[in-house]
Amino acid sequence: MAYLLVTLIVLGVVYLGWRLARAYESRPTTRVIGPDDDPEFLRRLGGDTNPNPRP
DSSP states (O other): OHHHHHHHHHHHHHHHHHHHHHHHHTSOOOOOOOGGGOHHHHHHHHTOSOSSOOO
16 A cells, blocks of 8 residues: 555656746747837937926
């Protein structure tokens, strides 16, 4: 009976490790910021020196 319990525990640990490894692989990669996503670049293109003027 003890062998069955040990076998189930080992299989559970292997399964959890496999699931964690798969979750890590499917994690999205970091996003590359292009020129159209960069507010500083767009500000330089537009020539707007103060994009949020206070009244």
